[in-house]
Amino acid sequence: MASDGSELTIGEAARRTGVPASTLRYWEAAGLLAASERVGGKRRYEPQALRQISLIVLMKRGGFTLAEIGIVLAGLSDRTPPPGIWRELAERKLPEVNRTLAQAAAVKKILEQGLRCDCLSVDDCLHQIDAGHATVNRTPTVRRRGTRPARPAT
Secondary structure, three states: OOOOOOOEEHHHHHHHHOOOHHHHHHHHHOOOOOOOEEEOOEEEEOOOHHHHHHHHHHHHHOOOOHHHHHHHHHHHHOOOOOOHHHHHHHHHHHHHHHHHHHHHHHHHHHHHHHHHOOEOOHHHHOOEEOOOOOOEEOOOOOOEOOOOOOOOOO
C-alpha cells in the first residue's frame, strides 16, 4: 500500500468508477477485488484498483458472470501464461461476444437506415428484418413523402 496519500476511500473509488460502494464491498467479499487496506477501519484502494473495477464493469456489461470474471482476473493476476480454465473460458465466450457484436452492428445499421429514411411508415421502409442477420432491405415499391405512386404504363 502506498503511503503517499494516493489511496482512495471507498466513496472516492465509487464516485470515480460509478460503481456503488456496496457493490465494491460485495466484489471484494467475492474475491474479484483484492482486499483493501484499512486505515482507521476504513477501506483504502490503490489507484490501480480503478482499472480493475473498470474491467469488471466492462465484462459484466459484456455478459460475463461474476464467476467468469473471477476466472479472467485470476488469469491476469500473475506473470505466467493464463491457466487452461482461462483459455477454455475465452474459447467459450469469444463466439458469444462475436454474436453480440454482430447483433449490435445490425441494430446500428437499422438505426442509421432510420435516420436516412423518409418513408411514410416503417412497413414501407423495412422490407425484411432477419433477426439472425438483421439485414435491412428496402422494398422496390417504397413510397416517399410527397411522392405519388408511379402510374402503370399503358
